Amino acid sequence: MTNLPKSYLTHLECPECGRRFDADQVQTYCPDCRSPLMARYDLARLRGDATREQFGQRPRGMWRWAELLPVRDPRYRLTLGEGDTPLLPLARTGAALGMDALFVKDEALNPTGSFKARGLCAAVSRALELGVREFVIPTAGNAGGALAAYAGRAGAPAHIYMPADTPRANQIEVQAAGADLHLVNGLINDAAREAGAEAAARGWFDVSTFKEPYRCEGKKTMGLELAEAFGWRLPDVILYPTGGGTGLVGMWKAFAELEALGWIGSQRPRMVSVQADGCAPIVRAFQQGAPRAEAWQNAHTLASGLRVPAVFADRQVLQALRESNGTALAVSDEDITAAQSELARGEGIFAAPEGAATLAGLHQLRQSGWIAAHETVVLFNTGSGLKYI
Amino acid sequence: MTNLPKSYLTHLECPECGRRFDADQVQTYCPDCRSPLMARYDLARLRGDATREQFGQRPRGMWRWAELLPVRDPRYRLTLGEGDTPLLPLARTGAALGMDALFVKDEALNPTGSFKARGLCAAVSRALELGVREFVIPTAGNAGGALAAYAGRAGAPAHIYMPADTPRANQIEVQAAGADLHLVNGLINDAAREAGAEAAARGWFDVSTFKEPYRCEGKKTMGLELAEAFGWRLPDVILYPTGGGTGLVGMWKAFAELEALGWIGSQRPRMVSVQADGCAPIVRAFQQGAPRAEAWQNAHTLASGLRVPAVFADRQVLQALRESNGTALAVSDEDITAAQSELARGEGIFAAPEGAATLAGLHQLRQSGWIAAHETVVLFNTGSGLKYI
Numbered sequence: 001m002t003n004l005p006k007s008y009l010t011h012l013e014c015p016e017c018g019r020r021f022d023a024d025q026v027q028t029y030c031p032d033c034r035s036p037l038m039a040r041y042d043l044a045r046l047r048g049d050a051t052r053e054q055f056g057q058r059p060r061g062m063w064r065w066a067e068l069l070p071v072r073d074p075r076y077r078l079t080l081g082e083g084d085t086p087l088l089p090l091a092r093t094g095a096a097l098g099m100d101a102l103f104v105k106d107e108a109l110n111p112t113g114s115f116k117a118r119g120l121c122a123a124v125s126r127a128l129e130l131g132v133r134e135f136v137i138p139t140a141g142n143a144g145g146a147l148a149a150y151a152g153r154a155g156a157p158a159h160i161y162m163p164a165d166t167p168r169a170n171q172i173e174v175q176a177a178g179a180d181l182h183l184v185n186g187l188i189n190d191a192a193r194e195a196g197a198e199a200a201a202r203g204w205f206d207v208s209t210f211k212e213p214y215r216c217e218g219k220k221t222m223g224l225e226l227a228e229a230f231g232w233r234l235p236d237v238i239l240y241p242t243g244g245g246t247g248l249v250g251m252w253k254a255f256a257e258l259e260a261l262g263w264i265g266s267q268r269p270r271m272v273s274v275q276a277d278g279c280a281p282i283v284r285a286f287q288q289g290a291p292r293a294e295a296w297q298n299a300h301t302l303a304s305g306l307r308v309p310a311v312f313a314d315r316q317v318l319q320a321l322r323e324s325n326g327t328a329l330a331v332s333d334e335d336i337t338a339a340q341s342e343l344a345r346g347e348g349i350f351a352a353p354e355g356a357a358t359l360a361g362l363h364q365l366r367q368s369g370w371i372a373a374h375e376t377v378v379l380f381n382t383g384s385g386l387k388y389i
Numbered sequence: 390m391t392n393l394p395k396s397y398l399t400h401l402e403c404p405e406c407g408r409r410f411d412a413d414q415v416q417t418y419c420p421d422c423r424s425p426l427m428a429r430y431d432l433a434r435l436r437g438d439a440t441r442e443q444f445g446q447r448p449r450g451m452w453r454w455a456e457l458l459p460v461r462d463p464r465y466r467l468t469l470g471e472g473d474t475p476l477l478p479l480a481r482t483g484a485a486l487g488m489d490a491l492f493v494k495d496e497a498l499n500p501t502g503s504f505k506a507r508g509l510c511a512a513v514s515r516a517l518e519l520g521v522r523e524f525v526i527p528t529a530g531n532a533g534g535a536l537a538a539y540a541g542r543a544g545a546p547a548h549i550y551m552p553a554d555t556p557r558a559n560q561i562e563v564q565a566a567g568a569d570l571h572l573v574n575g576l577i578n579d580a581a582r583e584a585g586a587e588a589a590a591r592g593w594f595d596v597s598t599f600k601e602p603y604r605c606e607g608k609k610t611m612g613l614e615l616a617e618a619f620g621w622r623l624p625d626v627i628l629y630p631t632g633g634g635t636g637l638v639g640m641w642k643a644f645a646e647l648e649a650l651g652w653i654g655s656q657r658p659r660m661v662s663v664q665a666d667g668c669a670p671i672v673r674a675f676q677q678g679a680p681r682a683e684a685w686q687n688a689h690t691l692a693s694g695l696r697v698p699a700v701f702a703d704r705q706v707l708q709a710l711r712e713s714n715g716t717a718l719a720v721s722d723e724d725i726t727a728a729q730s731e732l733a734r735g736e737g738i739f740a741a742p743e744g745a746a747t748l749a750g751l752h753q754l755r756q757s758g759w760i761a762a763h764e765t766v767v768l769f770n771t772g773s774g775l776k777y778i
Contacts, residue, residue, distance in 0.1 A: 060449055060473055080737055081475025081498050084449055088470060092544060109470050109498050112739070113775060153737030155481060172778045178734035345567035348469055348542030350501070386502060386775055389561045 004074040005066040008046045012037040012213050015316065023070065026130045029211050029312075036210035036313050038253065039070050039217050043260040052263040056228060060084040062118055062221045068257060069122060069221075070214050076129040078153050080111035082121045083221050087229045087378070092346050093359070097366050101376040103235070104349060105222065107383060112173060114352070114383030115219070116146035119246055122218030123207050124150040135159065136204040138184075138191035140243060141170035141304050142383055147207060148179035159204060161191035166304055169387040187299055189310050209244035210313040219247040223254030226378065227264055234269050236375035237365075239358040241382055242273035242282055242328070243308035245317035252320035269378075271326035273317065274361035276301030276333065279309060282317055286328035291315060302333045303353035305382065327370065335360035340385060353388060355381030393463040394455040397435045401426040401602050404705065412459065415519045418600050418701075425599035425702050427642065428459050428606050432649040441652040445617060449473040451507055451610045457646060458511060458610075459603050465518040467542050469500035471510045472610050476618045476767070481735050482748070486755050490765040492624070493738060494611065496772060501562060503741070503772030504611070505535035508635055511607030512596050513539040524548065525593040527573075527580035529632060530559035530693045531772055536596060537568035548593060550580035555693055558776040576688055578699050598633035599702040608636040612643030615767065616653055623658050625764035628750050630743040630771055631662035631671055631717075632697035634706035641709035658767075660715035662706065663750035665690030665722065668698060671706055675717035680704060691722045692742035694771065716759065724749035729774065742777060744770030 012021040014030035015038050021027050029036055046067055058064035062083030071077050086106050094102030107115035120143060124135065136159040137147045144160040151158035160174045164183040174181045184191040192208055199206040209215065227234055234255065240248045248271060258264040273282050279299035285292060293314035299307050311317060321328055331339075340356035343349045351359075358379040365371045401410040403419035404427050410416050418425055435456055447453035451472030460466050475495050483491035496504035509532060513524065525548040526536045533549035540547035549563045553572040563570045573580040581597055588595040598604065616623055623644065629637045637660060647653040662671045668688035674681060682703035688696050700706060710717055720728075729745035732738045740748075747768040754760045 057446070061475065079475070079477065081477060081495055084473075086450065086468070086470025086500075088468065106470055106500075109500065111475075111495075111498065111737075113502065113773065149737035149739070151737070152734055155735075169775050169778060173739050173775060176730070176733040176739050176774060177737055178730075341565070341567075344565040345541055346544075348500075348538035348540070348566055350538070350562050350565050384502065384775070385565060386558050386562060386773070389558060 007070055007072045008041040008043070008067045009070045009072070010040050010042050013040050024130070026127065026132060026205065027213060028206070036216065036316065037213040039213050041068060041257065043257060047261050052232060062121060062218065065221050065224050068224065070126045070217050071129055073129055076125050078121055078125045078150055080117065080121070080149060080153060082110050082117040084225065085109045087226070088349070090347055093342065097362065098373050099366070099377065100374050103377070104379045104381050105226065106349060106381050108352065108381055112142065112145045112149050113387050114142035114146065115222070115247060116142040117149070118218035118221055119215030120146035120150050120207065120218070123212055123214040124154060126214045127205055127207070127212070128154055128156065132205040134204045135207055136195045136199045137161065137207045138188055138195040140188045140307055141166045142387065143209070145170050145173040148174040148177035151179060152177040159195070159198065161195040163187055163191060167388050188308055189295070209246055216246050216250045216253065219250035220254040222247055223251030224258070226251070227255070227258055232264050234264060234267060235378045236269060237272060237371055237377045238269045238380070239272045239274055239361050239377070240380045241303070241306060241354040241357045242275055242317065243305050243354070245273070245282070245311055245313050247380065248273060248320055249313055249316045252324070268324050271320050271324040272361065272365070273321055273328040274357045275328065275330050276303050276306045276336065276357065277330040278333065279307050280330040281309060281311055282314065283328040283330045285314065285318055286321055291318065293318065303336055303357055305352070305354040306357065329361050329364055331357050331360035331364070344385070349381065350385035351381040352383035352385055355379070355383065396459055396461045397430040397432070397456045398459045398461070399429050399431050402429050413519070415516065415521060415594065416602060417595070425605065425705065426602040428602050430457060430646065432646060436650050441621060451510060451607065454610050454613050457613065459515045459606050460518055462518055465514050467510055467514045467539055469506065469510070469538060469542060471499050471506040473614065474498045476615070477738070479736055482731065486751065487762050488755070488766065489763050492766070493768045493770050494615065495738060495770050497741065497770055501531065501534045501538050502776050503531040503535065504608070504636060505531040507607035507610055508604030509535035509539050509596065509607070512601055512603040513543060515603045516594055516596070516601070517543055517545065521594040523593045524596055525584045525588045526550065526596045527577055527584040529577045529696055530555045531776065532598070534559050534562040537563040537566035540568060541566035548584070548587065550584040552576055552580060556777050577697055578684070598635055605635050605639045605642065608639030609643040611636055612640030613647070615640070616644070616647055621653050623653060623656060624767045625658060626661060626760055626766045627658045627769070628661045628663055628747040628766070629769045630692070630695060630746045631664055631706065632694050632743070634662070634671070634700055634702050636769065637662060637709055638702055638705045641713070657713050660709050660713040661750065661754070662710055662717040663746045664717065664719050665692050665695045665725065665746065666719040667722065668696050669719040670698060670700055671703065672717040672719045674703065674707055675710055680707065682707065692725055692746055694741070694743040695746065718750050718753055720746050720749035720753070733774070738770065739774035740770040741772035741774055744768070744772060
């Protein structure tokens with residue numbers, strides 16, 4: 001455990017008003033803008049200190065990007081084996097769609113069976129380093145399981161607020177890890193209200209999506225891994241199932257940092273948000289050209305992770321879609337189910353419905369011609385289908 | 390995909406009578422001895438051609454050990470991202486047990502959420518290379534899910550025979566992948582009878598545990614990864630939950646090959662089989678000093694993967710335990726459940742009951758003094774607890 005790389009974290013910044021915040025204090029979000037805070041690093045110095053190749057020579061896992069992650073003291077770097085998930089070619093599915101280079105980044109091979117492990121690993125580790133001792137989270141499902149696991153790993157109490165109709169696997173994994181499970185009548189925004197009130201009353205730290213700065217940093221590693229896997233050229237299109245949008249914003253941030261480091265050029269993927277047609281606030285705002293996404297009424301979809309009616313980082317999500325010349329589109333539950341079957345039968349990948357939604361979205365974008373045959377396209381499967389049965 | 394390493398496979402051998410079999414034909418087991426066949430490689434030549442360090446510089450996954458795996462043509466190397474699972478320190482559990490160096494190898498982070506992915510990946514890939522087009526398997530659960538996934542990946546039909554009371558997740562993952570699911574009244578040996586009859590009648594290839602030579606080769610990579618992770622010194626003790634025993638026999642074989650290559654010395658871990666007290670044929674045979682394990686009557690345990698009454702590779706399992714100065718012990722379902730909770734609450738690892746059984750076994754072996762405080766010990770968690778709910 002000697003010679004572990006150190007973090008190049010310098011400060012936090014509000015992307016709306018530019019105000020700086022001390023990264024070595026516990027922070028939440030910008031009180032003036034109600035915007036997420038973004039972690040900033042001394043990239044100029046790191047550029048001189050490191051080469052992009054050295055990261056690939058370290059032991060597998062998210063922490064091999066430690067310079068670009070927020071935890072300073074290596075002893076606080078919790079791990080359950082998160083990160084370095086496979087990038088799998090979808091040869092048969094690609095051929096059926098007339099495509100040359102279609103891939104899935106399979107985030108189901110994370111601890112707790114979902115991409116949420118990355119974000120909660122980073123957030124819990126950093127919060128513990130800054131003195132936090134007790135956690136609370138509202139969740140559509142998988143984030144709660146991930147918080148319970150990392151809090152369990154650290155021996156810290158965690159309180160999980162989730163809709164009562166969240167898949168049973170999410171409820172059971174929370175209870176198994178010894179976390180305190182609260183079932184809420186309503187959706188994730190109702191859970192967030194209850195969690196927030198308890199957090200304020202009891203001094204628990206709220207790790208809601210984007211209401212602390214570091215889940216985004218963990219999710220950012222998906223973008224770092226993609227850049228490395230494609231030989232430091234990015235794919236042409238990334239389709240990402242968008243609930244709270246942490247991964248999309250995180251990857252977009254990763255690409256900017258990699259360019260600042262001189263490890264990639266200015267080329268960017270077109271970023272695509274895929275949502276369910278029963279809960280598509282980002283799609284609606286994107287189509288209207290609006291800078292912000294209004295809350296979606298009567299949200300419903302079988303893809304529980306997409307049932308996020310109010311997106312706290314709506315500005316950042318919409319900005320990434322627009323800056324990248326990307327798009328946003330909604331798919332039906334029927335199309336999600338069909339795509340889930342297509343992936344399982346055709347490729348042996350039993351994807352979460354949120355992950356399958358990206359394949360449903362790809363069908364639309366191939367049909368419309370928005371994605372061309374020769375383009376390199378990455379779908380994100382955010383979790384295991386086993387958690388939804 | 391250029392310069393991919395080639396297999397050093399030379400032939401197959403019966404470890405009982407020494408008879409050689411052509412590895413480039415479809416083979417099953419030794420008809421004279423009813424023994425599994427073992428794959429043999431030109432290790433002397435590989436020793437001259439390769440260094441142990443180069444394997445760590447390749448992209449993650451099981452196929453980075455291609456020289457020591459049976460598939461010759463890289464195009465047949467199926468992948469869903471299997472292998473390179475994390476080796477996680479159990480700091481708090483170790484401290485509670487007065488131990489300095491306790492680890493879990495977390496095989497839940499494989500595709501299909503279990504260690505079965507490794508074996509079926511190798512077996513299906515090699516069988517397809519040799520011309521097999523349709524598969525059948527009897528399974529206690531996870532192997533069926535893994536076969537369905539890899540067959541789905543390859544576009545090959547698969548027929549899965551499992552006890553009707555196998556966990557629902559195993560049934561659903563098989564159906565999702567489009568495989569043909571047969572529920573059998575009885576246990577895995579009853580399923581094996583039905584599967585074997587259909588295989589003979591219809592010409593399907595039977596990938597039952599050890600009735601073909603290559604699942605063991607895939608499982609072997611667990612041993613290769615362990616040796617590499619510990620810097621080419623092996624741990625003192627490995628606790629392995631033993632149903633059919635493929636992983637235990639596979640790791641033991643890996644260690645012999647690594648020594649022949651000069652990459653490790655002659656030191657070996659003491660290998661420990663952990664079984665459930667409701668189905669402990671290996672434990673009984675080990676304690677009786679018998680060379681073979683008789684079938685267990687009225688097998689029952691909540692750890693469905695340990696519900697294997699008749700062990701086809703009983704001789705090889707018992708030999709590995711004895712040659713290693715290891716042992717075998719049985720744990721109760723109550724102890725398994727308690728250990729599962731201990732791992733989830735104390736370490737954030739929601740293990741399969743079979744994996745938790747190894748921690749229950751460790752408690753016994755620490756209490757008896759068979760394992761000393763300073764020893765390096767590895768538990769195998771063979772799958773995700775999420776598959777058993």
